[in-house]
Amino acid sequence: MIRRLLLLSCLGLGTFNLSAQNNTSGGFNAGSITGGQLHGDFLLDAQYYVKDESINAQELPQGAGMNAYGNFNYSAGNFKAGMRLESYEPALLGFDRRYDQTGVTFRYAQYFNDQLDITVGNFYEQFGNGLTLRAYWEWYLGLDNNIDGIRVHYKPIPGIFLKGIIGRQRFYFDQSPGVVRGLDGEFSINDIFTSLNAAKTRVIIGGSLVSRYQEDRNSTLILPQNVANFAGRINLSRGGFNLNAEYAYKVNDPSTINQNSYNEGDALLVNASFTGNNFGASIGMKRWDNMDFRSDRAATGFDLFINYQPALTRQHTYRLSSLYSYPTVPQGEMAFQADIFYNIKRGTLLGGKYGTNIAINTSFVNDISRTPSGDSIRNEYQSNFFEIGDDVFYRDVNVEITKKVSKKMKFTASVIRQIVNYVFQPATLTGDAIKVKSWIGIVEGTYSYKVNNKRYTSRLELQHLSTKQDFGDWFTGLFEQTLTSHWFINALGEYNYGNPNAERRNLYLSGAVGYRKDTYSIKVGGGRQRGGFLCVGGICRPVPENTGVTLTLASSF
Numbered sequence: 001m002i003r004r005l006l007l008l009s010c011l012g013l014g015t016f017n018l019s020a021q022n023n024t025s026g027g028f029n030a031g032s033i034t035g036g037q038l039h040g041d042f043l044l045d046a047q048y049y050v051k052d053e054s055i056n057a058q059e060l061p062q063g064a065g066m067n068a069y070g071n072f073n074y075s076a077g078n079f080k081a082g083m084r085l086e087s088y089e090p091a092l093l094g095f096d097r098r099y100d101q102t103g104v105t106f107r108y109a110q111y112f113n114d115q116l117d118i119t120v121g122n123f124y125e126q127f128g129n130g131l132t133l134r135a136y137w138e139w140y141l142g143l144d145n146n147i148d149g150i151r152v153h154y155k156p157i158p159g160i161f162l163k164g165i166i167g168r169q170r171f172y173f174d175q176s177p178g179v180v181r182g183l184d185g186e187f188s189i190n191d192i193f194t195s196l197n198a199a200k201t202r203v204i205i206g207g208s209l210v211s212r213y214q215e216d217r218n219s220t221l222i223l224p225q226n227v228a229n230f231a232g233r234i235n236l237s238r239g240g241f242n243l244n245a246e247y248a249y250k251v252n253d254p255s256t257i258n259q260n261s262y263n264e265g266d267a268l269l270v271n272a273s274f275t276g277n278n279f280g281a282s283i284g285m286k287r288w289d290n291m292d293f294r295s296d297r298a299a300t301g302f303d304l305f306i307n308y309q310p311a312l313t314r315q316h317t318y319r320l321s322s323l324y325s326y327p328t329v330p331q332g333e334m335a336f337q338a339d340i341f342y343n344i345k346r347g348t349l350l351g352g353k354y355g356t357n358i359a360i361n362t363s364f365v366n367d368i369s370r371t372p373s374g375d376s377i378r379n380e381y382q383s384n385f386f387e388i389g390d391d392v393f394y395r396d397v398n399v400e401i402t403k404k405v406s407k408k409m410k411f412t413a414s415v416i417r418q419i420v421n422y423v424f425q426p427a428t429l430t431g432d433a434i435k436v437k438s439w440i441g442i443v444e445g446t447y448s449y450k451v452n453n454k455r456y457t458s459r460l461e462l463q464h465l466s467t468k469q470d471f472g473d474w475f476t477g478l479f480e481q482t483l484t485s486h487w488f489i490n491a492l493g494e495y496n497y498g499n500p501n502a503e504r505r506n507l508y509l510s511g512a513v514g515y516r517k518d519t520y521s522i523k524v525g526g527g528r529q530r531g532g533f534l535c536v537g538g539i540c541r542p543v544p545e546n547t548g549v550t551l552t553l554a555s556s557f
Contacts, residue, residue, distance in 0.1 A: 036076025041556040043139070044068040047092055052547035055506050055528060058093050059546075065092040067099075069139070071106075083107040094534075094543045095142045096301075098172040105170060106146060117153035122146045125165055127184040127208035130308030131248035131267050131291070132231045135169070140534060141541045145305050146170045147180060159191030169295045169304050176295035176304050178214035204235040212295055212306060221260060221377075227253045229293055229307065240275040248291065248307075254379075255297040257330055258290055262378040265290035266385075269310060280341040286312045289368055289383055292330035302539050311537055312337045313363040313396055316416075319476050319494065320465040324420045324436050325535035326365065326394045334388045337363035354404035361398050367391035392435075395419035409447050416440040438467035457482045466498075473498025489513045494530055506530075512550070520555035 046066040049059045066089050073082035084106035091099040108121035124146055127133040137144045149167015156162070163184040169176040186206035190196045208231045216223040233246035250265040266289055273282035294304040309328040312335035316322040340360045344351035367389030373380040398416040405411065421435045440463070447458045461478040475497060480490040494508040510527025531545040 036074055036079075038072065038074050039557055040071040040073050040082070042068075042070045042554065044551070044553040045092060046551045047546070047548050048550075049093070049546055049548040052528065055508075055530075055545045055547065057528075057547045058544045060090060060093065062090055065090050067092050067095065067139075078111055078113055080110040080112075081108065091142075093546055094541060096172065099142065101173055103173050105144065105173065112153075115155050119151040120149075122148050122170070123151045123165075123167075125151060125163070125182075126308070127163065127182065127210065128186075128206055128231055128233045129244070129246045129269055129310065131246055131269060132208045132210040132229045132293075132307055133165070133180075133182050133184075134305070134308035136308075138536050138539070141302070141536055141539060143302055143305075143539065143541075144170055148175060149180075157192070159188040161186045161188075169306070171296075171304055178212045178295035178297075178304075180210065180212055180295050180306055182208065182210035184208040201236065201238045205233065207232045210293075210306060212293070214295070214297060221254060223254055223297065224252060227251055227293070229291075241273070243270075243272045245270045250291055250293060253290075253293065253297065255292065255294065256300055257292045257294075259379055261290065261380060263290050263380050265292075267291045269312075278343040278345060280339075282337075282339045284312050284335075284337045286310065286333070286335040287368065287385065288328070288330075288335075289332040291332075302541075308537075309539075311539075313365065313394060314361045314398065315535070315537065318414070318442050318461070318463055319478070319492075320463040320474055321398075321414070321416050321418075321440050321442065322535065323465060323474070323532055324418060324438065324470075325533045325540055326396075326420055327533070327535065327540040329365075329367075329393060332368040332370075332383070333365050333393055334368050335363065335365040335394075337361070352403070352405070354406075357402040359400040359402075361396070361400075363394070363396045364392075365394040367393060391421065392419065393421050408449050409445065411446075412442075412444040414440070414442040416442070436467055436469045438465050438469075440465045454485065455482075471496055471499050471504075486515050486517050487513070488516070492527075496530075514552075519557065521553075523550075523552040525550045525552075 044066065045068070046064065048064040049057070051057065051059060066087065069084055069086045071082065071084045073080065083104055085103070086105045087102040088095070088099040089102060091097065106122040108119055108123060110117070110119045112118070124135045124137065125133060126136070135145050135147050137146065147165060147167040147169055149165065152164045154162045165182045166179070168179055184206065185208075186204060189203040189205065190199055209228065211226055211228040213226050216225050227250070229248060229250040231246055231248035233244070236243045246269050248267045252262045252264050254260040254262055268285070268287045271282065271284040274280065288309065291307065291309070293307045295306055296304050309330060311326065311328050313326050314337070316325070338361070342358045344356040344358065346353060346355045350356055369384050369387040369389045371382040373382065396416070396418050398414060400412065400414045402412045403410070417439055419435065419437045442461065442463045444459070444461045449456055459480040461476070463476040465474040467473065474494060476492070476494045478490065478492045480488065482488045489512065491511040492509070496504065496506055499505045508528040508530045510525060510529060512523050512525030514521060514523035526549040528547045529543070529545065532543055533540040534543050
């Protein structure tokens with residue numbers, strides 16, 4: 001482990017620069033390959049775990065864990081190539097143990113010009129809103145469903161953008177058993193027809209088809225080997241108004257997630273927004289029914305997603321507002337979300353000298369309606385498209401006010417009401433709660449000032465969560481301070497003072513010191529970390545309780 005750590009650190013902190021040769025033709029020739037630039041980035045997260053029986057902290061047999069990667073990209077003229085090396089020796093707690101190794105997980109070569117873009121090797125891609133295809137990377141979730149194969153982008157004329165892909169998805173350090181194939185077309189009406197170039201109303205339409213081939217080896221059921229997912233979309237905009245809508249339809253795809261149901265699936269995602277002077281509003285609606293689509297019908301968790309299951313809820317970032325996060329239900333849900341933003345002008349009674357920003361968000365998610373067919377083998381059901389199911393999955397109403405009171409000081413205050421139903425979700429860490437109802441209050445203050453012409457910033461967060469379910473009430477305090485233009489410190493305290501089990505009313509204290517300069521940074525910390533969920537875009541990874549010393553090293557070149 002130490003040897004690999006030193007190697008990755010040296011590679012990540014080094015800077016490489018190759019002189020580019022002049023190539024005025026813009027073509028693809030030997031000169032455009034032999035001269036160019038090498039650039040990339042490096043990140044390492046390591047932790048040494050300490051035994052802590054009072055919080056039942058988890059440990060690793062090796063004592064320490066490490067997640068690290070180095071990206072290296074070479075570009076010259078119309079050519080690019082690159083690779084990524086990842087090392088988990090072993091992976092940090094909360095990550096799948098199938099990551100426990102080191103290897104090259106991404107490598108590619110790409111040629112492009114104004115009309116054509118060809119990539120061979122690994123690539124990321126998204127069609128429309130992702131209802132048929134989204135291959136992407138979320139490092140801190142341990143999610144990487146890149147595709148290893150061939151991707152082609154083609155622009156035959158202005159306003160038309162065509163895509164084609166084929167390959168197999170990454171599955172930790174292996175590949176998916178199923179082959180993914182896809183076509184996508186997007187057409188900008190105003191660019192295609194010159195008479196509409198100057199029109200105020202802009203119209204973009206698109207469509208996609210993605211299929212998966214996987215051999216049927218089931219001795220009991222007859223499973224479809226080719227599964228197709230179709231989608232059509234439209235985007236309308238005029239002035240401050242924008243409307244985006246996409247509908248997708250997937251043929252029957254019996255899988256582990258849907259308990260081998262032969263039901264077809266469909267999804268509808270609609271978002272409308274308006275922005276004006278000092279005001280903005282948006283509203284969204286999503287219906288999701290049996291649209292879980294993977295390159296292995298036996299995959300679970302967030303392994304081998306082909307498409308994206310967008311979360312139509314606010315993605316909270318504060319510690320306590322994200323304690324009971326909502327993971328999207330793959331089997332089906334009906335969701336609505338609305339946002340209102342208003343800026344109270346300066347010089348008014350409520351706006352004051354610097355103005356006041358108010359943001360109101362509300363979202364709710366219910367199950368869809370289902371009527372079982374009674375066929376126990378095909379496990380089918382009927383569902384009225386516009387009927388909302390009785391089961392409440394999620395409720396969230398939050399108000400946030402941001403106020404600058406002087407040139408040096410700014411405050412943000414939030415009040416949040418959440419209801420999270422875990423009937424169809426991963427259990428909470430206690431495993432006892434089914435529905436958690438909570439009130440959350442948050443105050444954040446930032447103070448920026450100068451001493452001897454050097455700028456410093458102090459930031460304080462105070463958070464409180466009140467609930468009668470699960471762990472009970474929590475209080476959190478976070479303080480951050482810049483010491484110089486490069487050095488900073490932070491301290492975090494979380495106290496579960498309302499836990500119904502008096503022996504579990506634990507105090508979690510941690511802190512860190514860090515250094516940032518140019519394109520690299522290092523941070524060393526330590527203390528207790530409470531358990532919970534880390535969520536990005538409706539996909540969540542459980543994080544177990546732990547105690548230890550952490551190191552984060554990042555660099556780009």
